[in-house]
Amino acid sequence: MSEPKRLHPIAVLLNIIKSIKELVIPFLLVIVIPGKNEGIPGWIQPLVIAIIVLFLIVHAFIQWLRFTYRMEDGEFRIESGVFVRKKRYIKFDRIHSIDISEGIIQRLFRLVKLNIETAGGAQADAVLSAIRKSEAERINTFISEEKNKKTNGLLEKEIDAGAGNEELANSSSVFKQTLPQLFVMAATSGAVGVFLSGGIAFISQFDEIIPFNRIFKDYEDFIGMGTVILTVFAILGLLVVYVLATLSMVIKYASFTVLKTDEELIISRGLLEKRQLTIPIHKIQGIRIMENFVRKPMGLATVYLEYAGGSMEDKESLSIMLFPLIKKKYLHGKIQEILPVYQTSTKMNSLPRRAFSRYVSRGILYIVPIIGVSVWFFKPWGFLSLLLVPLAGFWAYMRYRDAGWSIEGDLLLLSSCFFSKQTLIMQRSRIQSITYKKSWFQNRKELATISASIKSGVTSRVGRVVDVEEEDCLIIKSWYLPKKAADSQ
Amino acid sequence: MVPENRISNKALTVWKISGLIGCSITWIISIAILVLTIIFDWTYWFFGALIIISIIQAYLTIFLMPSVKWKRWRYEVRNTEIDIQSGIFVIRRTLIPMIRVQHVETKQGPLLRKYDLASVEISTAATMHVIPALDLAEADELRHYISRMASVEEEDV
Numbered sequence: 001m002s003e004p005k006r007l008h009p010i011a012v013l014l015n016i017i018k019s020i021k022e023l024v025i026p027f028l029l030v031i032v033i034p035g036k037n038e039g040i041p042g043w044i045q046p047l048v049i050a051i052i053v054l055f056l057i058v059h060a061f062i063q064w065l066r067f068t069y070r071m072e073d074g075e076f077r078i079e080s081g082v083f084v085r086k087k088r089y090i091k092f093d094r095i096h097s098i099d100i101s102e103g104i105i106q107r108l109f110r111l112v113k114l115n116i117e118t119a120g121g122a123q124a125d126a127v128l129s130a131i132r133k134s135e136a137e138r139i140n141t142f143i144s145e146e147k148n149k150k151t152n153g154l155l156e157k158e159i160d161a162g163a164g165n166e167e168l169a170n171s172s173s174v175f176k177q178t179l180p181q182l183f184v185m186a187a188t189s190g191a192v193g194v195f196l197s198g199g200i201a202f203i204s205q206f207d208e209i210i211p212f213n214r215i216f217k218d219y220e221d222f223i224g225m226g227t228v229i230l231t232v233f234a235i236l237g238l239l240v241v242y243v244l245a246t247l248s249m250v251i252k253y254a255s256f257t258v259l260k261t262d263e264e265l266i267i268s269r270g271l272l273e274k275r276q277l278t279i280p281i282h283k284i285q286g287i288r289i290m291e292n293f294v295r296k297p298m299g300l301a302t303v304y305l306e307y308a309g310g311s312m313e314d315k316e317s318l319s320i321m322l323f324p325l326i327k328k329k330y331l332h333g334k335i336q337e338i339l340p341v342y343q344t345s346t347k348m349n350s351l352p353r354r355a356f357s358r359y360v361s362r363g364i365l366y367i368v369p370i371i372g373v374s375v376w377f378f379k380p381w382g383f384l385s386l387l388l389v390p391l392a393g394f395w396a397y398m399r400y401r402d403a404g405w406s407i408e409g410d411l412l413l414l415s416s417c418f419f420s421k422q423t424l425i426m427q428r429s430r431i432q433s434i435t436y437k438k439s440w441f442q443n444r445k446e447l448a449t450i451s452a453s454i455k456s457g458v459t460s461r462v463g464r465v466v467d468v469e470e471e472d473c474l475i476i477k478s479w480y481l482p483k484k485a486a487d488s489q
Numbered sequence: 490m491v492p493e494n495r496i497s498n499k500a501l502t503v504w505k506i507s508g509l510i511g512c513s514i515t516w517i518i519s520i521a522i523l524v525l526t527i528i529f530d531w532t533y534w535f536f537g538a539l540i541i542i543s544i545i546q547a548y549l550t551i552f553l554m555p556s557v558k559w560k561r562w563r564y565e566v567r568n569t570e571i572d573i574q575s576g577i578f579v580i581r582r583t584l585i586p587m588i589r590v591q592h593v594e595t596k597q598g599p600l601l602r603k604y605d606l607a608s609v610e611i612s613t614a615a616t617m618h619v620i621p622a623l624d625l626a627e628a629d630e631l632r633h634y635i636s637r638m639a640s641v642e643e644e645d646v
Contacts, residue, residue, distance in 0.1 A: 308614065431589075432585075432589050432613040432614055432615040432616050433583055433584060433585045433586075433589065433613055433615075433616050433618070434583070434584045435581060435582065435583040435584070436581075436582050437576060437579050437580060437581035437582065438579065438580050439578060439579040439580075440578060440579075443580070453613075453615045453616045454615060455614040455615035456615070459615070460614075460615030460616055461615075477582075477584060480584060480586070481569070481570055481584065481586070482569040482570065482586060482588075
């Protein structure tokens with residue numbers, strides 16, 4: 001298929017929308033600022049706007065006209081540009097994943113958006129903003145066919161049929177998120193954080209209301225009433241925000257499904273905007289299990305994939321959920337089913353007892369400034385902040401208990417906790433470097449901080465455990481080093 | 490076992506000079522504050538605090554830190570891995586297997602060039618590590634050696 005093709009004409013509309021988004025600020029400048037200037041004749045403003053709109057439309061149209069794509073010589077070739085002609089050729093080998101999504105506009109016209117992602121580089125990504133579904137499938141199969149031809153002659157016959165259905169036939173659905181689970185997931189996500197921090201911010205307002213009361217003694221009743229009404233409204237407002245945030249997350253992750261083919265994971269989700277993400281299994285660098293403080297007591301966890309690819313512009317491709325919400329007891333079975341390489345037991349080596357006091361003192365160090373400030377500025381009530389001390393102690397205990405490491409065959413597990421417990425599972429061959437460091441205080445207790453980096457998206461993900469036994473660092477180090485070197489020392 | 494090689498002892502001079510440059514900024518600010526204090530008849534507390542800060546800064550960045558840092562800095566490039574130790578108050582050991590190295594480069598700022606030094610930057614797919622201030626010849630040799638040893642297999646990433 002070497003003849004150049006254009007996108008669906010609806011791309012013109014998408015181009016217009018995109019440039020409007022980019023031009024919002026200059027647009028506002030034109031519309032708002034002259035509105036206050038009396039000197040300029042009234043007809044100038046509509047004229048300027050009309051010219052801009054006309055320009056946008058013409059620009060979008062030419063953009064569409066000039067944008068062609070074709071596949072030849074093992075490359076995906078895009079030629080585009082209005083003022084500057086651009087030619088972007090991407091080798092099939094370099095393509096990491098093909099991501100198909102449908103925005104609202106695309107859905108109206110039964111089109112899809114196709115994203116071609118390459119390793120790391122923010123530049124080389126190709127976006128076909130509006131093409132037919134069948135065309136997207138054709139591109140997808142064509143590219144994977146070509147790639148397989150090169151890398152593996154044996155797999156050829158499998159994809160010979162070339163239809164998208166074929167691919168789905170030999171894949172199996174391995175994970176589905178049910179709707180009730182999804183609600184729990186959305187309700188216990190960061191939205192809770194917004195809710196709680198909003199609540200705390202509101203309660204802290206009382207400090208300001210108290211001296212207020214003292215000054216306007218006459219209006220005490222009125223202000224008292226006002227406080228009650230304010231409280232009710234604020235709580236209602238927070239509830240609304242919370243419910244909205246939860247609903248929007250449910251919509252975003254609705255019908256979350258993970259499919260597994262021989263070499264790829266296909267993750268699809270979304271109600272209004274459907275997204276489909278194809279991830280080659282061999283690009284996966286590690287697995288991250290997150291348990292935030294709400295989900296942890298319920299035995300629930302979220303699992304992310306760390307994978308080398310994605311682009312800077314598309315933030316969502318950088319942190320990919322594998323399981324939005326899963327019961328911890330099923331987790332290891334599920335991981336084994338999808339990615340057998342990352343099969344682990346749950347046992348972790350915990351930190352030595354003497355590390356605990358360091359966790360506590362660090363936890364208290366964090367809150368000393370808070371206590372200092374509140375005692376100093378809010379004289380009688382500020383002492384309430386001393387209640388933070390046992391809280392900090394408890395928090396320190398949680399972090400101490402959740403920290404740990406483990407080596408199982410070729411896997412390194414590092415877990416630590418700040419507000420959420422994070423467990424990073426890494427293959428030895430994917431770890432880019434290992435660092436361990438010890439401060440003077442740690443040295444005295446023979447403890448050290450260990451960290452391991454893997455590639456994730458365009459940057460890196462670092463697993464770090466503070467205050468592990470120094471000897472354990474040496475164990476991890478010798479596990480990590482190539483065998484020959486370890487023997488020769 | 491600590492890594493064998495130290496970095497060039499000219500690094501000490503370079504660090505002291507860059508410490509001096511950092512301090513001169515604080516001194517300029519202090520002088521400006523002094524002038525303003527005299528003109529606008531401010532309290533001298535502020536100026537006094539600045540003087541104390543700049544003295545402490547001078548001691549730390551010109552005398553103490555460069556020598557501790559230099560003593561601490563060790564590296565060793567073996568056949569299969571690179572081992573780096575650095576740090577001032579916190580000792581940091583980093584291990585980079587040769588097969589993970591993506592590329593190596595040497596770099597020279599104006600200050601390093603004056604003393605015929607160069608720093609070596611080692612990049613993996615996810616991280617970057619720097620060995621600062623080696624003799625130029627040694628740095629070039631190291632760069633060649635690492636890039637020869639780091640025959641990165643066409644692995645993913």
